[in-house]
Amino acid sequence: MLDIKPRILYHVAKAAWEGTLFERREEICNMVTEEFKDKTTRRHVANQIRIAMGLHPHNNDSVLNDYDEEALMGMGSEPIVVANPDACKACPKDNRSCEKACPLGAITRDELDKISINQEKCLGEGHCIHACSFGALAEKSQFIPLIKLLKQRNSAVYASIAPAFVGQFGPNVTPGKLRSALLSLGFTDVVETALYADLITMKEAFEFDEHVKTDQDFMFTSCCCPVWIKLIENKFPNLKEHISPSVSPMVASARVIKQFEPDAKVVFIGPCVAKKSEALLPDLKGAIDYVLTFQELATIFEATEINPGSQEDNEKAMASWGGRVYAYTGGVSAAVATTLEKLVPHKSQKLISLKVDGIPDCQKLLEEFNNGQRNANFIEGMACKGGCVGGPGRLIPPEEGQKQVKKYGENAIATTPVENSQVYAILARLGHENDAPSLAGKSPMAELLARKLV
Numbered sequence: 001m002l003d004i005k006p007r008i009l010y011h012v013a014k015a016a017w018e019g020t021l022f023e024r025r026e027e028i029c030n031m032v033t034e035e036f037k038d039k040t041t042r043r044h045v046a047n048q049i050r051i052a053m054g055l056h057p058h059n060n061d062s063v064l065n066d067y068d069e070e071a072l073m074g075m076g077s078e079p080i081v082v083a084n085p086d087a088c089k090a091c092p093k094d095n096r097s098c099e100k101a102c103p104l105g106a107i108t109r110d111e112l113d114k115i116s117i118n119q120e121k122c123l124g125e126g127h128c129i130h131a132c133s134f135g136a137l138a139e140k141s142q143f144i145p146l147i148k149l150l151k152q153r154n155s156a157v158y159a160s161i162a163p164a165f166v167g168q169f170g171p172n173v174t175p176g177k178l179r180s181a182l183l184s185l186g187f188t189d190v191v192e193t194a195l196y197a198d199l200i201t202m203k204e205a206f207e208f209d210e211h212v213k214t215d216q217d218f219m220f221t222s223c224c225c226p227v228w229i230k231l232i233e234n235k236f237p238n239l240k241e242h243i244s245p246s247v248s249p250m251v252a253s254a255r256v257i258k259q260f261e262p263d264a265k266v267v268f269i270g271p272c273v274a275k276k277s278e279a280l281l282p283d284l285k286g287a288i289d290y291v292l293t294f295q296e297l298a299t300i301f302e303a304t305e306i307n308p309g310s311q312e313d314n315e316k317a318m319a320s321w322g323g324r325v326y327a328y329t330g331g332v333s334a335a336v337a338t339t340l341e342k343l344v345p346h347k348s349q350k351l352i353s354l355k356v357d358g359i360p361d362c363q364k365l366l367e368e369f370n371n372g373q374r375n376a377n378f379i380e381g382m383a384c385k386g387g388c389v390g391g392p393g394r395l396i397p398p399e400e401g402q403k404q405v406k407k408y409g410e411n412a413i414a415t416t417p418v419e420n421s422q423v424y425a426i427l428a429r430l431g432h433e434n435d436a437p438s439l440a441g442k443s444p445m446a447e448l449l450a451r452k453l454v
Helices: 005-018 021-035 042-052 068-072 085-090 097-101 127-131 143-152 175-185 193-211 226-235 237-242 249-260 274-278 294-303 321-327 331-343 359-370 398-410 421-429 444-448
Strands: 081-083 107-109 115-117 137-139 157-161 189-192 219-221 265-270 290-293 353-357 378-382
Touching (some): 005 021, 005 042, 005 143, 042 085, 042 137, 081 115, 127 137, 143 290, 143 294, 157 193, 157 249, 175 294, 193 249, 193 321, 219 237, 219 331, 226 359, 237 359, 249 265, 265 294, 321 398, 331 353, 331 378
Parallel strands (some): 157 189, 219 378
């Protein structure tokens, strides 16, 4: 085992918070290289520091090139999941776990036995990262410019925290304590992404009513999983017309917040590595400013000596049960089905859902639908087993995550977005005073929550 990533993330985050990263980058590299000198090389350590700083690995023993400092101030760039081949020297040739972990065969080896990622095949879900015990695979981080933004306090910075957050930071860290910890970091406010999942749930219910008229019609969700959408786009393009034209709750949260405060910054925090790539997509870019995984946020808390468990319990409940259960497989289908019953109780074509998770099973299901084998009209796909709670950036096992989310969902202020006063407060601020607008078609609200799949 040679997992030096957590140690490097800690030192990089701490130095960034103290404002000494550029001065100390080589010192950190020397320190970690010395600590692991019998197991790794300086170039491996330097590249791991680069990845933690949001930069691509390079063929150099130093951390930065002359042109890197400017790049560090941006959001980041593709690819997000990158290879650091110097770590491969420690890997046994007859047991290459990274290749086994990639269901699409995107990880290969060159003539020198070093790994390479075929970015055309890679879906960016990130589970290969944890399959490698030697740090040869990693996702680029975005917390360096974020830390600078939080410390400068020149603009409002909102944390949009994914529905899977419950229980991730310890059994004693309530939603209110986590909110206080984020406020202590410098965030202006914290919102549940699940509230904006409520808006998307209503939109998808209206979309289902508009598009599913006969027993031959069907609709693909889940908009919240960029890997599922990318799989359909890449391998089953003829099925794209059946994808719900909705942005993810992550993007919806940023678009709505920026309707109210155009100069605000929005940071998504969740268990998903692929969200970093989603935020960079051409038709979505500019909504989300930075993406952190739960693991990265935990490292920042450690580096800044902020203990979420000792914070004030300052909860600001917002979302319905329907929005909160987006975090696990089947939650989106259940939310849309219950919401459809409220909005269109007498619809003749009832919602018949089919849920699938894990890339191999997602691909198998899509092949069946492509061949006309259909027994549902609302198909939910999640790339991670268990749904978002199984994302590679999580802190607790998926089973425990689902248990915590279910409990949190049961304590919600409303069952569906139709009964959620917070949803109507948003709609009223956007000019819809009397009732919920139709979120399908070309209405202004529908356009705000829509994306244009190429």
